Amino acid sequence: MNAMVFSDGPLRNWPEDTRQHFPTGTKLRDAIEMLEEKHAPIKHLFGAGLGFQLMRIESDMIIEVTTYLAQAGITALPLHDAVLVAESKADFAARAMQAHFERGTASPGAIVSTVFWQS
Template identity: 35%
Template sequence: MPAAESELRTPCEFPPEQHEQVTFTRQQIECFNAHLASFEVTGCVPPVLRRRFFADLRLGGRFVAVGGETFHSRRKEARQFMRIDGQPVAEVALSAALLSVFLSVAGRPIPFDPYQAGALAQQPREAAKAFLNQSLNSGRPMRQWARDTDDAVRRVALRDARSAALSAYPMLGEPIALLPDDIRQLAPIGREGWVLGQWLTGFESTVMAGTLEALMTQGVAALPLHDAVLVPQCHIDAAARALISSFESLLGETPRIKVKGMPQ
């Protein structure tokens, strides 16, 4: 097996049947970096992208930026001062990204606001969002809030959020049932839930790679932020179209898009 190289930010080797895709992914990252190098990006160090996978190209794969003060490490408030070729940027994002991926893989349509569907409409949105994302990342419905949960969310009774979420999305009762057998076999003992989160993230990161590819062919600089891209504000519409098209092509559903930093 070829050893995993730094462009992919992974400590593992890939299975033989993925060698061709590994080569393609490395070349694609090189193309993205060469494209971004042709633009002047200010407010952070020049962007250099890598991807981080875990044991398999279907697990993880999120883009990360390397260096000191990268666009990834900048606080949201600081990103408003970034410029691409002198143009202010906007963040164009998939709304409820991980949940939208989960619903699509499960064969369920994506509601207008997935965090407020059905019984969840009776719960504070931030509490519903926290419960659903924590549950998907852990592979099971949460029975207590995660340690880093916001204090305002903690004041919401978790049993109420749990009951509402399971009413809206019954398949959340055993989400790891969605995992293909060969993916489940990659999980360390007791870590099936973690693998579920990385598998869902794999779809998300593939959507982002498709989005960057589409925008690159249009001559647009795009900086990936897990479930979003930073683009010059004049390219907001192009970025939204690229995100939707990439998601639809991979998962067969139409995601909701949110934009931050639109010109007033």
């Protein structure tokens, strides 16, 4: 899917180190059709070369969330598409992430989960 989002045009070959993750004999066209079916609402974006733009939007959102948490006195470490916070602040951080996602995308579709690690 990432290759399809970053690609400027339809995929013509399997992305490197990808074929082995599909059942033997799966054709690229079949894999593309499965992904398009699974992600139908955004399939029109596949092949549009939007990968880096989407990465920038995600980065801007996580910076906004981290800044908001800092202003609220919560120490947060951004980690890709997540923030690491104290367990006692997890619900606050999850609500902040959800709110920033909804404001930035006009969509309620964020998946926010909390995971706790013990050291």
